[in-house]
Amino acid sequence: MTMACSRRLRRLRPGLTLLAALTVAATFALRGTLLATPPSPAGCHAASPLLAGPRPARPPPSPPTLAEIEMRNGALWSGGFYSPPGCQARHRTAIVIPYRSRLAHLRYLLDHLHPFLQRQRIHYGIYVVEQWGQGTFNKGILLNAGIVEVLRDADWSCVILHDVDLLAEDDRNTYTCDNYNPTHLSVAIDKFDYRLLYREYFGGVVALTPEQLRKMNGFSNQYWGWGREDDDLWKRVGLSGMKVVRPSVKVARYKMIKHERDPGNEENPHNFDVLKRTELDWRSDGLNSLSYKFLSKERKALFTHITIDVGEKQT
Numbered sequence: 001m002t003m004a005c006s007r008r009l010r011r012l013r014p015g016l017t018l019l020a021a022l023t024v025a026a027t028f029a030l031r032g033t034l035l036a037t038p039p040s041p042a043g044c045h046a047a048s049p050l051l052a053g054p055r056p057a058r059p060p061p062s063p064p065t066l067a068e069i070e071m072r073n074g075a076l077w078s079g080g081f082y083s084p085p086g087c088q089a090r091h092r093t094a095i096v097i098p099y100r101s102r103l104a105h106l107r108y109l110l111d112h113l114h115p116f117l118q119r120q121r122i123h124y125g126i127y128v129v130e131q132w133g134q135g136t137f138n139k140g141i142l143l144n145a146g147i148v149e150v151l152r153d154a155d156w157s158c159v160i161l162h163d164v165d166l167l168a169e170d171d172r173n174t175y176t177c178d179n180y181n182p183t184h185l186s187v188a189i190d191k192f193d194y195r196l197l198y199r200e201y202f203g204g205v206v207a208l209t210p211e212q213l214r215k216m217n218g219f220s221n222q223y224w225g226w227g228r229e230d231d232d233l234w235k236r237v238g239l240s241g242m243k244v245v246r247p248s249v250k251v252a253r254y255k256m257i258k259h260e261r262d263p264g265n266e267e268n269p270h271n272f273d274v275l276k277r278t279e280l281d282w283r284s285d286g287l288n289s290l291s292y293k294f295l296s297k298e299r300k301a302l303f304t305h306i307t308i309d310v311g312e313k314q315t
């Protein structure tokens with residue numbers, strides 16, 4: 001290269017740099033319009049520009065089919081995983097749904113939850129943990145098994161335990177965890193007049209880090225049938241030196257899809273007696289004494305489906 005030529009190039013370089021910068025900016029602007037999330041090397045720190053705010057859930061008279069929901073959610077990876085385009089997500093949230101014979105509710109929830117979480121720009125995965133068979137439902141064992149299986153599956157920083165029939169009504173209710181304390185996300189449910197049912201209520205939708213779950217030893221495995229395993233969970237939080245935190249009642253709003261009590265999940269009066277023993281039992285009854293049979297794990301388009309045998313009713 002001659003001296004003159006290299007000098008000319010040097011003179012041109014600021015122009016070239018500007019041109020390159022404009023091209024990059026134009027590409028990002030285009031991607032920004034297409035994806036609505038301009039790339040930010042600093043991560044998805046700012047409040048998501050995609051949030052819609054308060055939006056009462058109005059599920060249609062019949063739920064959409066899984067194929068219809070799949071068509072509306074083209075950006076998912078197999079297994080129901082999602083990573084926001086254009087910025088580095090700060091949180092990795094696993095949603096764990098305890099499940100048996102509630103297909104209509106599951107279809108409503110998946111249709112609602114995927115776009116809801118994508119507006120929050122969270123890296124997430126949805127897991128449906130199904131209790132196999134017709135035996136007595138045991139939500140504690142099912143969720144403990146779900147926790148063990150999802151943490152074995154990927155490196156999640158937050159686990160959200162989510163009833164199948166609850167639809168969040170404000171996407172400012174962020175599906176992430178507090179670093180120090182378990183979070184109760186379903187504070188105001190329409191069925192209970194959008195008021196906290198009672199101070200110690202810690203059911204519905206709750207968010208905990210793997211560390212918090214280990215500290216409190218997960219759920220008790222001793223609650224067969226409906227009732228009180230959530231009250232036991234509340235006691236474990238306090239007994240392990242933590243407290244429950246809650247987002248504002250203004251944003252933590254949910255609609256519960258109407259339902260009857262399920263067959264195989266009848267109220268069990270014995271559960272009140274079990275609840276009297278939490279203080280004595282929580283250290284030895286929980287994740288560290290969990291026993292279940294893993295039956296299958298299947299990656300579906302909208303979720304990862306894990307099936308568990310919780311065993312026979314004990315009490």
Ligand code: UDH
Nearest residue numbers: 098099100101102137163164165228230231262265
């Ligand atoms: N579930 C199933 N199938 C069943 C039973 C339960 O999928 O056969 C799952 C499902 O995710 C459901 C959750 O377990 O949403 C809880 O059961 P539920 O919906 O019958 O509970 P409910 O609506 O809970 O009665 C409201 C709690 C308010 C009272 C709190 C008392 N501590």
Ligand code: MN
Nearest residue numbers: 163165256259
């Ligand atoms: Mn319910």
